[in-house]
Amino acid sequence: MSAPPGAAGAGGAAGAAARLLAWLEERLGISVLLELGREKRVPRHRHTLWYYLGGMTLFLFGLQVGTGILLLLYYRPSAGEAFESVQFLMTKVPFGWLVRSLHSWSANLLIFVLVLHMFSVFFLRAYRRPRELTWLTGIFLLFLMMAFGFSGYLLPWNTLAFFATQVGTEVAGALPVVGHFALRMLRGGEQVTGGTLTRFYGFHVAVLPALTTVLLLVHLVLVQKHGMSVPPGVEERQRRGAEPPRTMPFVPNFLLRDLIGWCAALGVLAALAAFLPWELGSKADPFAPAPAGIRPEWYFCWMFQTLKILPGHILGVEGEILGILGIGVAGLLWLLVPFLDRAVAPARRRHPAFAIVVWAAIAYMLVMTLWVYLPAGG
């Protein structure tokens, strides 16, 4: 008796797939990865929702890479052609407006989600031993994303970006000792020119992606190695038997939930791109006076406003230098949070002042940011 044709076909396809897997296994040893996916489990408790932010950030970064590559097909990194190439992309290239809007909006959403992810890690104390390096790589990734934002902002070579870059690089120039070198290194000279644009382009599409790739891989490997951190409060309840330790498989349960979030993010981005397409503005004119209302991207605003409101001199030191040093010290302290937490409160509970200081810092950043966006601010 011969087998039905369909069964033979299905059997044939399954056989081909199995042979392909065997072929790959022999050469790559992919069973290790498949096994890892099958075995990886994610803790399940009332704070599980915060775990999705990391995946969401990764998804948005992937979107950045994808849309960025598409933009590269048309973008020309010179003062004479940058603006026109973006304008051409937005007006003549099919769906060019969508690609640019998705790139710009998802860049902002990426920073927003990344900041949420960072604070969720802080408040759930997920940086606890042995995850200090995961925290460090994460913070460095945030810095890199901000550098992506700063360098990418100039690339359309429009008026607002030109003057915002001028102000931003002046801040770097105010650094003690290395300021002038930093300014020249960023601008490629004393002024913001076409040379700066080419340089920022290089940072944006080569230097920063290379650094990000390395750091991101380390970050993901560390997350994989140590697994998801269970918040101390949950751990305590589980230890006391007040809450059973629950987990779910990463594949497919957690991954499917991740996908739901990614789809929702894609929907939000599509709506933003359709209703609020990212503006191009007017072409930068280095000889024109700076327009009113120059401000950097929203995630730099709190620093921008801080430097703006500082008096010219504080205790004989230039206010701006003091401000930059203050922000630098705050950044360093934030980087060292896992070690400071252990030093301040070696016991299970974190010192209450720790959270108070961070909440105060968050409130300060929000107020400063809103100040810039208020009509009389900026």
Next chain:
Amino acid sequence: MSARRSVVTLFATGILLSMGGLRPAGALLAAEPPRPAQGPRPLETSCVTCHAQLDGELLEPTRHTGDDIHFLKGLSCHDCHGGNPAAGGDGDPTAAHDPAKGWMKPTRAQIPGFCAKCHADAAFMKRFDPRARVDQLSEYRTSVHGKKNAAGDERAAVCVDCHGVHGIRAISDPRSKVYPTNVADTCAHCHADASLMGRYFIPTDQFAEYKRSVHHHALDEEGDTSAPTCNDCHGSHGAVPPGVENVASVCGSCHGREATLFRETEAKKKLDLSACIQCTVCHGNHAVLEPTDAMLGVGPQSTCTGCHSEGEPGYKAAAQMAEDVRRLTGKLAEANGLLDRADRAGVEVNPDRFALQKARDQLVEAKVLAHSFDLERFNVAANEGIASADAGIAAGRRAFAELRYRRFGLSLALVLIAAVIVALAFKVRQIERPAAE
């Protein structure tokens, strides 16, 4: 504004002159200009030290030693008035006011020559400014003011009436009486004085009229110092009312294109033979108001119907021009409105805006060509403008079509995304149901 600059140059000269002597104008012109390197320097003279202790008009000159351009350039009282600046320290002014040493106080008839003692001397003036004009006196002698002064009219304006006596400032100084924004007030000081002008049968409404004009608005309210004031049309030192023949030239010195077009018209020839004064027929003279579209055509505010009656070719041409301007303006507004709305909705329309600039240019060009009174030439510009505006309207409509397309695409994408989310949620429920953790 070289004419204006010359006013100031004369003004600078004036302070020297205003301290002048008693010799007749001709003698003054022939006299040697002062040599500022001689004697005590500006503030150390007996003139300053003695007059500083006096009252009233004798004290007044010493109050300007810090702001008068002549003092600032190193000149002093005796450089204009002569006399002996070293004498008089004993309280007796006789030696200081020694006519034998050239001391003088000029009469109004003498003042122009008194100032020209230096300001008509090219070699002397070049010590202070290599570009200084030295023709102010000869210009002045051609003016109505100068002619009356020469005829012995004491009321005719002389240098000091415009530039001041002491305390003369550089023309570039906004406090100068002949700085562009102050010229009209300076002229009005006499020309708005009914009792003074009444003697010459000159009307006194020019200043009030000028203040209503677009020129005054630009100069005084917008601070555009290139906008014309009295001396830009009438001249500075050679001030005269523009003749009927040369009004178009006067206006054309700024409005060149309109003047060139107008000069070629038959209308100009006819106007030249009439009592009408060219440009002023439609635009007025001192009260040159902002031109409006209503001035063109056959409506109630039209200036064309003043000369052209219904049925005449000129009347028809005016009506046609007005209609074309109205159409072009309307289409331009429609295109702008559409592109603005599309821009606010997020469609990139900058290239279309740029293209629309041609319609704006052609509108301006058509209004300028109205001065040619040539309907055919006017139509070329107007029709090109209308075509560009139509293209702008089409671009605006395309932008809205694009917007609708985007929103339809978004709706479709959102439906698909929602469907995927629902499917994923069902799948999660399905795989987790048997687990019953």
